[in-house]
Amino acid sequence: MIFQVGTLQSTCDKCGATVTFTATEALIYDRHRWDLEYACSSCGNAQHTGGPAPLPQYIRDAILASNPPSRISLSGETGSGAVLLKVLRSLNGGSIAEAKAAAEEMRENGRGGTKVEITILKKALDAAGVDSIVSHSEGD
Structure with a gap:
């Protein structure tokens, strides 16, 4: 498995607090996929989404902002x-x-x-x- 992780800031869908999303791009058994998740420390709301490639541009941008290309x-x-x-x-x-x-x-x-x-x-x-x-x- 090969992967990289990046982060991006947004707001919690439930309470509006600032949250840090974790964005992951991975190659698992030759399957290219992405995931995005957060857990709000203010209200406990948590979300996860993901899917197969191609990954959304904003996730790619977050990964490249956190890791040199x-x-x-x-x-x-x-x-x-x-x-x-x-x-x-x-x-x-x-x-x-x-x-x-x-x-x-x-x-x-x-x-x-x-x-x-x-x-x-x-x-x-x-x-x-x-x-x-x-x-x-x-x-x-």
Whole structure:
């Protein structure tokens, strides 16, 4: 299991007190999921929600605000450009033009993301025979 946790502030649905939500992104047995929960210290109200990927942008933002991004870059021979395009389209969807732009960006600058996102991308690149190097933030 690979996971990262972030926090965000909001208000309790029941009493309006400020609460800290815990946002989690995880890869469990190759299943990508997210969870969000809090327990109010003022009134005891507790909430939990979650689901499969893709995770909501505000949860991704909270995780990246709490953890430096992981990075992946291509190394050595990257194989055919078509293979890289196929991997990126299978993970990100989008048009061929968007995949080409993402592939070019990745070739030139690598890609940053959450630890889970970069782990998923690394596994897909490895499976396709594309060499890459991952660097996670210290402490991970």
